[in-house]
Amino acid sequence: MTFGVAVIGMGWMGRVHTQAYARVRHHYPDLPAPELIAVADDVPGRAASAARQFGFARSTLDWRELLDDPRIEAVSVTAPNFLHREIGAAVAASGRHLWIEKPVGLSAADARAITGPGQVTVGFNYRHAPAVARARALLADGAIGTVTHARFSFLSDYAASPDDALTWRFERERGGSGVLGDLGSHAVDLIRHLLGEIVSTSAASAILIPQRRRPLGVTSGHERGTGELGAVENEDWVGALLRLGSGARVSLEASRVATGSPNAYGFQIHGTAGALSWDFRRMGELRAGAATIPAGPFSVGPGDGEFGAFQPGAAIPMSYDDLKVVEASLFLRSIADGTPHGPTLADAIRAAEVLEAIADSASTGRNRFVVSN
Template sequence: MSANAPRELRVGVVGLGWMGQVHSRALSRLPQHYPELGVRPRLVAVADPVVDDRTQRAAAAFGFEQVVTDWRELVARDDLDLVCVTGPNFIHRDVGVAVAESGKHLWIEKPAGRSSTETREVAAAVETAGVQSAAGFNYRNAPGVERAKELVAAGRIGRVEHTTVRFLADYAAHPDGALSWRFDNQYSGSGVLGDLVSHAADLARHVVGDLAELVADRATFIAERPEAVPGAMHYERGSGTLGPVGNEDYVSALLRFADGSRGLLESSRVAVGEQNHYGIEVHGTHGAVAWDFRRLNELRTCFAQDFQNASWSTEYVTPESGEMAAFQPGAANAMGFDDLKVIEAKRLVESILTGKAVGATIHDAVVAAETVDAIVASTESKGWVEL
């Protein structure tokens, strides 16, 4: 191997469902988008208890060298540098802690544990081991979000007054949506809170800043669902006996940010008509910015006009914003969801190479989990809760 040969990054993946495949794909593509990093990920082993045709085909397509059923066997290997934790929420704490304790770097999906306690345990293990971490807050990585954050920080919309962050989905809107692990707190920890509100809280914090307090409400609209087959994916329907749904479909909250600005958060997994309606709108004294995941490559702006009768413009994000230049040469050449994960992988690899955290880490997952805790506390006390 020549002196300039790329450094190999040996990867294990725990859970080869949707996110396991997205992480694997992101790591495979890393050298194509970021050759200058000088790192070549090698997909070594995957752990998934459901070794069926789907897992086998996926593992073969990605070129994994080994498929095992028990994640402990994977974490015990001494030939891995990085492990992706992309299984259901109930394994995140144990796998995350074990990965860090074994001295491997950690890329963990949100929510990084069923509770803030579990998330803090993963964070403590990462700290103690001195390994690097990335958490799956991919929406941060969109070039349009990066530009929105820069515009807000530069004062282009003046002092922030109020923000709306919405994460609305219909993935559980059908009453026959399978009663998978996502609907049982023993396995998921929470419903739409861990799943989408964690993203919303991180996005608002990333663009505007820390939250200071909130008051919230939550509701479960579909109280029973048909049982799922093992390994059922996110969008599957069930046909078995009906069982109870153990967590919330919907959350709303009023927010007060540390800078004194106000906000509104709304999230649903049962919103008929809404698919990935994820976005943020920030209003300041002199203008506003708005980003919507469904129009990932656009940013709506309203500034440099009078206070009244100002109108919105839509700009296509250009290669000057965020990481877009690594993907497309000019505006309106669309980037997609998977690209955000390539950026997440790039930031984690930068953290590994420099020993200095870049991008969202397990510590951001702790903040998101504490926001979820505050929402739960507020719905129970029916009052404002400080963060």
């Protein structure tokens, strides 16, 4: 059985979603086979070139044209954040299934505006790392006792150079928040996934590089700016102290200007009977210190999360792109079963509510409760 898919926004994530569609049946042969029907990108030539490279049947500059194509049953939205609401809402209202990148719009209201009868899967991919799945299982088994406090840091250097271009990511209107929505959203999702709901926060944020040069012409991701100087409108760094529903205390730090620390994402979780820690850069290892688990790092393997769909033996490294193949499988399985698997729109809405509380606390200096509307 085949299943028609389209991709809107052919930058980094557009390519990663497309490659995940192409690979998903290699790892999950029981799922329907995605058929690449159409790709849209508003930069002239980008969608046409992707169609040639990946084998989409058609390409267009205008994503709205895809909504008239009856062959398309599911759509990936991998365009910049400011377009998530308009495109996501139109795709969902058309009855199609939606795989949409985080943070799902610029605000919780944007995420809430997406409604329809289809399934929605959100790009919170760090959940899918087998070591994270193992950590979740160990926590559920009480292997480290009751969690008392934890640290989640999502540090990167993608904007550490003042020469990095002032792209949509640095503008309020098109990016929304800065590193908070970009990397902080992943951290909030992982905290909720592993430790439960976040109820309140005290936070601080900073713009550490206040001006950058605009890109000349269109950009294809992160590149140097050579145009005129413009203001950075959203935060480069954020730190938040969170209180969870369980009573545990968690510190969250996210930075896009952490020089020398590319993609340094991870956590340390402390409980009454031990600790667990994970670093994305050594994705297949979990570190433990508890009476019931061997001390030090151990490698995950078949039986931990989705590892077995990729490799036959422990300690064979998986990749970032593999996490997106897992996510594609959860999306297709949700559609096949009519039951959500993986990160849902409700997760994106709740994450956005937490991000709004963090942003509000950072700007007012007050402790904030996370409010649902």
